[in-house]
Amino acid sequence: MKCPHCKRSVGLFDRALNDFKNQKRCPYCGGKVAIYISLKILALLAIPAVLVAIKLHPKFGIFAPGLAALVVAALSMRLKPVSKGK
Numbered sequence: 194m195k196c197p198h199c200k201r202s203v204g205l206f207d208r209a210l211n212d213f214k215n216q217k218r219c220p221y222c223g224g225k226v227a228i229y230i231s232l233k234i235l236a237l238l239a240i241p242a243v244l245v246a247i248k249l250h251p252k253f254g255i256f257a258p259g260l261a262a263l264v265v266a267a268l269s270m271r272l273k274p275v276s277k278g279k
């Protein structure tokens with residue numbers, strides 16, 4: 194994911210994004226960010242995800258759709274800047 198402030202890449206599993214405080218900050222510039230799921234990307238990934246789920250089904254059985262949904266959700270996550278007014 195890219196920081197909306199400094200445009201540097203921030204890992205999805207970066208500690209700065211995964212402490213369960215209300216306010217998350219970019220580990221590089223300290224800018225306030227929020228994680229959201231981009232519906233546009235979610236929609237783009239939905240069809241390949243269904244295909245992947247079908248392909249994974251023999252191997253993972255009933256877990257395949259959940260697994261595919263989890264990956265799609267993770268890939269759809271983006272960072273947005275938080276306005277200072279809040």
Ligand SMILES: [Zn+2]
Nearest residue numbers: 196199219222
């Ligand atoms: Zn930043």
